[in-house]
Amino acid sequence: MAAICSRTLRPFHATPVQRHHSLVRVSVRNVPSWQKLSTQQQAQPLGRLHSPNHQFTSTPAASGAASIALSGDDAPQGNSQQQSAVSPAPAAPTKGSLIDNIRALAFFLWSFTLALPLFVSMMIMAPFVITMDKYRRLAQHFVNNIWATISTSVFYGIKVEGRENLPPPERPVVYVANHQSFLDIYSLFHLNRPFKFISKTSNFMIPIVGWSMFLTGHVMLNRVDRRSQLECLKQCRELLDKGAPVLFFPEGTRSKDCVMAGFKKGAFSVACKAGVDVVPVTLLGTGALMPSGREKELRSGQVRIVVHKPIPTKGRDADAVCNEAREVIASALPPHLVGSATQMAPDTE
Numbered sequence: 001m002a003a004i005c006s007r008t009l010r011p012f013h014a015t016p017v018q019r020h021h022s023l024v025r026v027s028v029r030n031v032p033s034w035q036k037l038s039t040q041q042q043a044q045p046l047g048r049l050h051s052p053n054h055q056f057t058s059t060p061a062a063s064g065a066a067s068i069a070l071s072g073d074d075a076p077q078g079n080s081q082q083q084s085a086v087s088p089a090p091a092a093p094t095k096g097s098l099i100d101n102i103r104a105l106a107f108f109l110w111s112f113t114l115a116l117p118l119f120v121s122m123m124i125m126a127p128f129v130i131t132m133d134k135y136r137r138l139a140q141h142f143v144n145n146i147w148a149t150i151s152t153s154v155f156y157g158i159k160v161e162g163r164e165n166l167p168p169p170e171r172p173v174v175y176v177a178n179h180q181s182f183l184d185i186y187s188l189f190h191l192n193r194p195f196k197f198i199s200k201t202s203n204f205m206i207p208i209v210g211w212s213m214f215l216t217g218h219v220m221l222n223r224v225d226r227r228s229q230l231e232c233l234k235q236c237r238e239l240l241d242k243g244a245p246v247l248f249f250p251e252g253t254r255s256k257d258c259v260m261a262g263f264k265k266g267a268f269s270v271a272c273k274a275g276v277d278v279v280p281v282t283l284l285g286t287g288a289l290m291p292s293g294r295e296k297e298l299r300s301g302q303v304r305i306v307v308h309k310p311i312p313t314k315g316r317d318a319d320a321v322c323n324e325a326r327e328v329i330a331s332a333l334p335p336h337l338v339g340s341a342t343q344m345a346p347d348t349e
Helices: 002-013 016-029 080-084 096-134 138-153 183-189 201-205 210-218 226-241 266-274 318-330
Strands: 048-052 055-060 065-073 157-161 174-177 196-200 219-221 247-249 278-284 302-307
Touching: 048 080, 055 080, 055 318, 080 247, 096 138, 138 183, 138 266, 157 318, 174 183, 174 266, 174 318, 183 196, 183 302, 196 201, 201 210, 201 219, 210 266, 219 226, 226 247, 226 266, 247 266, 278 318
Parallel strands: 157 302, 174 247, 174 278, 196 219, 196 247
Antiparallel strands: 048 055, 055 065, 278 302
């Protein structure tokens, strides 16, 4: 009987470290697959998982599932209650709440309400803009900037790092950024640069917002139509030749889990042929605030935009520029949000 009791009670005599590691294994087992960290990170003890720009804290939840919380760059290593008090946007999307749904609805209503009078002003200006500034359309872009800035300022903060790396507004360059969320374009307007971005054709059909995109001269793309892809690249080359900067999302579509996919070569081929610089931009936090495919949810938090130094393209191969730009963008992302460079996102309309 004593032997049986001894074997039964043995787990409770485990050292604190053994109980600690056992809790990590039990906690992670029930986490959804998209929320799991890498195998190496799961094996670490409860505490802070380090990345270049953020620190992540794993804490056991009452339900037995691990919860991931993002803390500041220099957060002290205290107890779990102290760490959970800091709550910027998490790096990976979590399940939304009713408050998140209400916030998203309010965001879109607010954005659409702002767009109505601004669209009227764009319609009035359109004949003059197309006649006098057909390619850059600076007046229309100025209205876009006002709309995006006011739309976002009420709901989430945006911090831009590396503004000194931005080329002058009048210089034609190719901006490239990772793509996490519907909020990416809203956020990138805070750079105050008159770029033309590429968007799928269906977005141009959205009342008011899509129509204003058309008036501003942004570029339509049907991602599953080869002819549309070629026409898009041709139009982007023409815009660069006429002095208008262009923005590409080289992944081709938004990431469902915030993990950056491989880059397609089109943007870099256009930049090399035009002989213009490529400006890499890293977006952090947009996918956590409004995950791709879950636009009915909007969390509070802050978005970071990191502008990196321009990459020259003259006399260089598009593949080499593509690889360098991806490495630069990845350098500002947490390691577990950087996927394989050869794993491409699927082409879907």
